[in-house]
Amino acid sequence: MKKKFLSVIGFAILCRFQVYAQISKDTANLPKPAYTSLYTPVGQDSTNYNPRALRIDEIDLVSSYYRQTGDHSAVMGGMPGPTGTQNVTDFSNGLNLNLVWLNQANNKNTLSLGLGYDHHSSASAAYVALNGGGKPGGTRIYPSLDWTVENAKTGGTFGIGAYYSGEYNYKSKGIDFHWSTKTNDKSGEFGVKLQGYFDQVTLIYPSEFIPAPAVSQPGTTTTITTASGVVETLSSGGQVISSTKNSLPTSPRTTLTAAFSYSQQINSRLQVMFLGDLVTQSGYLSLPFHRVYFNTGKDTIEKLPSSRFKLPVGVRLNYFLGDNIILRTYYRYYIDNWGTRSNTASIEIPYKVTPFFSISPFYRYYDQTAAKYYAPYEQHSPTDTYYTSNEEYAKFNAGFYGVGFRIAPPAGVFGWHNFHELEIRYGHYTQTTDLVSDVVSVSMGFK
Amino acid sequence: MKRMIKISACLLLIISATSCVHLKEYQKSRLNDSEMALTNRKVEKNELNFQSYREGASGANAGKTGGGCGCN
Numbered sequence: 160m161k162k163k164f165l166s167v168i169g170f171a172i173l174c175r176f177q178v179y180a181q182i183s184k185d186t187a188n189l190p191k192p193a194y195t196s197l198y199t200p201v202g203q204d205s206t207n208y209n210p211r212a213l214r215i216d217e218i219d220l221v222s223s224y225y226r227q228t229g230d231h232s233a234v235m236g237g238m239p240g241p242t243g244t245q246n247v248t249d250f251s252n253g254l255n256l257n258l259v260w261l262n263q264a265n266n267k268n269t270l271s272l273g274l275g276y277d278h279h280s281s282a283s284a285a286y287v288a289l290n291g292g293g294k295p296g297g298t299r300i301y302p303s304l305d306w307t308v309e310n311a312k313t314g315g316t317f318g319i320g321a322y323y324s325g326e327y328n329y330k331s332k333g334i335d336f337h338w339s340t341k342t343n344d345k346s347g348e349f350g351v352k353l354q355g356y357f358d359q360v361t362l363i364y365p366s367e368f369i370p371a372p373a374v375s376q377p378g379t380t381t382t383i384t385t386a387s388g389v390v391e392t393l394s395s396g397g398q399v400i401s402s403t404k405n406s407l408p409t410s411p412r413t414t415l416t417a418a419f420s421y422s423q424q425i426n427s428r429l430q431v432m433f434l435g436d437l438v439t440q441s442g443y444l445s446l447p448f449h450r451v452y453f454n455t456g457k458d459t460i461e462k463l464p465s466s467r468f469k470l471p472v473g474v475r476l477n478y479f480l481g482d483n484i485i486l487r488t489y490y491r492y493y494i495d496n497w498g499t500r501s502n503t504a505s506i507e508i509p510y511k512v513t514p515f516f517s518i519s520p521f522y523r524y525y526d527q528t529a530a531k532y533y534a535p536y537e538q539h540s541p542t543d544t545y546y547t548s549n550e551e552y553a554k555f556n557a558g559f560y561g562v563g564f565r566i567a568p569p570a571g572v573f574g575w576h577n578f579h580e581l582e583i584r585y586g587h588y589t590q591t592t593d594l595v596s597d598v599v600s601v602s603m604g605f606k
Numbered sequence: 607m608k609r610m611i612k613i614s615a616c617l618l619l620i621i622s623a624t625s626c627v628h629l630k631e632y633q634k635s636r637l638n639d640s641e642m643a644l645t646n647r648k649v650e651k652n653e654l655n656f657q658s659y660r661e662g663a664s665g666a667n668a669g670k671t672g673g674g675c676g677c678n
Contacts, residue, residue: 223652251652344628420667422644425626427633432644436665473666475644479636487641493663501663509641517641527662552662559657563649567640582649594660602649 216259216269218605225249229594232283234365236450236458237536237548242286245594249279265311269318273303287448288366299326307337314348315340322356328448330409331358346424356414361407362447368460410443428479434491438469451546452537461547463532469495473503483511487519498531499552509565519563521586529554550592561586572603580604 229245231237253275260268280296287293307318315338322333339350375382380400381393392400415438422432442465449461473491480486486508493501507521530552532545539546563584572578582602589595629637636642646654646667658664 219648221648221651225652225656227656249652249656251655253651346626346629416665418665418667423626424629424634424637427629428636430637430642430644432667434666438665469663469665471663471666475667477642477644479639479642485639485641491663491666493665495662499662501661503663511641519641525657525661525663530662551660557661559653563647565641582647584647584649584653586653588657588660590660596656596660598653598656600649600652602647604648 211261213258213260216257216606217255218257219253219255219602220605221251221253221255221600221602223249223251223598223600225251225596225598227594227596229590229592231536231550231592231594232286233446233449233461233547233549233551234283234286236452237550238452239536242291243536244282244286246282247279247596249277251275251277262308267309267311269305269307269309271303271305271307271320273301273305275299275301275303277301284448287363290366293366294327297327299324301325313341314345328361328363329358330361331356333357348420348422350418350420350422352416352418354414354416354418356412356416358412358414358442359409360412360443360447361409363407364447364460365450365458367458410447412440412442412444414438414440430477432475434471434473434475436469436471438471440467440469441465445547446549449547449549451539451548453539453541453546454537455541456537457541459546461549462545463547464497464545467495467497469493485509485511487521493527495530497552498529499527501525501527505559507563509563515566515568517565519565519584521559521561521563523559525557525559527555550590550594553592555591557588557590559586559588577605578603579606 225248227245227247230239230241230243232243232245235243237243253273256272258270258272262268277299278296279299282295284297285291285293285295301322301324303320303322305318305320307316309316318337320333320335320337322331322335324331324333333354333356335352335354337350337352339348341348373383380395383391383393390405391402394400417437418434419436420432420434422430424430444465444467445461445463447460450458451461452458471491471493473489476486476488478486478488486506488507489503489505491501491503493499493503503523503525505521505523507519509517509519511517530547532543532547533552534543534546534548535553536548539548561584563582565580565582566572567580570576572581580603583600584602585597585599587595587597
């Protein structure tokens with residue numbers, strides 16, 4: 160009884176101290192209470208708060224390790240066996256920074272800055288040189304920028320983005336405009352994205368197709384021009400007087416995409432999204448280091464048409480089943496004018512062990528018919544107009560399954576308040592072409 | 607038969623979409639759950655990348671339609 164009495168007295172004293180967590184500028188000017196208080200006004204911190212100011216909204220880091228095996232590489236024209244190795248390892252890292260501010264009309268502005276860095280080793284790349292002595296790997300860097308404005312009243316958005324990707328044999332520049340609008344009751348949203356990619360393919364040919372060095376001998380010096388663009392001038396004694404390296408020739412490739420989407424909330428547990436893209440590609444759509452072996456035994460370089468039209472349409476349907484199971488489903492049908500038809504269907508079932516921790520097993524099925532320009536190793540005829548033995552264009556089925564984990568506790572991951580989300584995901588992929596791969600990814604979100 | 611299934615699935619979805627109910631904000635707690643987002647997960651980014659290079663199909667929100675690498 161005495162303890163309870165003392166507790167009540169102690170609680171009453173604490174209430175009298177009026178320990179405030181926060182105070183605004185206006186209340187700071189109120190007359191001081193006549194009684195003792197632990198509170199000391201700290202006007203500086205609270206008066207500088209500006210909801211319009213630029214602030215970091217989120218930082219995301221995504222890293223992946225990918226490993227692949229196979230033995231029908233496009234570089235060797237689908238040749239089976241060790242020289243057709245498709246072994247690849249790839250280590251990818253991406254950083255995304257979202258900056259947010261409000262403009263005068265209270266519209267939310269988001270500036271997204273992205274930077275990606277991949278390092279890969281590709282066993283087939285070594286066979287660009289027929290003896291397997293070529294460079295077996297490389298790096299890719301891809302920065303991106305996007306600015307989106309969201310209308311505070313309607314919820315509609317408008318934005319523009321820019322993108323670059325660079326590696327030793329391929330450069331790509333991209334730009335996009337995107338726009339979305341919501342229905343009056345805000346249960347549906349229609350979106351459009353117009354994208355253009357303007358790429359340059361470096362013309363690196365298999366070693367047997369590289370022209371022999373051109374040699375000229377005006378006077379006492381000799382000039383050698385190699386296929387890789389090196390020009391050397393030699394003295395009559397064979398010593399190098401000068402050496403210059405010109406860049407390798409490139410060929411353009413352009414991709415234009417109009418992507419449409421419509422999402423709709425059906426009821427308190429179900430929402431759906433319809434998606435459709437119109438894609439047109441033009442330019443150099445082959446890759447210069449992909450071989451094709453004819454049925455005569457002779458080889459040449461892959462040759463594909465200079466235009467392609469693609470039409471993928473898809474639907475996503477997510478359903479909250481019960482209190483802790485979610486069904487995430489996706490289906491896509493794809494058709495193009497190279498003769499490929501494809502179905503993709505996937506299902507993921509996140510199970511919420513707690514409100515902040517979920518386990519998500521998933522399965523993805525994929526099939527496609529062969530493009531009309533594809534034939535396996537040594538099955539093309541020299542009279543064919545177009546030819547490729549790249550198994551990306553073959554008829555095959557593929558399965559991809561695995562599991563993901565997501566942790567997002569309110570106090571932050573591992574108790575670190577800014578570390579708001581952690582996702583880890585593993586997947587195993589098999590194609591009926593004998594290509595097998597594994598990928599493990601980690602995503603970390605900071606606020 | 608396959609075509610009939612696809613057409614039926616599309617019709618079902620269209621009917622579902624037209625029979626949707628108006629929801630108040632407090633009724634959207636499940637729809638607003640991060641697992642219910644109608645997008646790919648951030649952690650899937652590199653999976654979609656390799657799938658678009660190993661498969662003939664891409665786009666419709668599962669893998670980008672152009673740009674990127676000259677992978678082999």
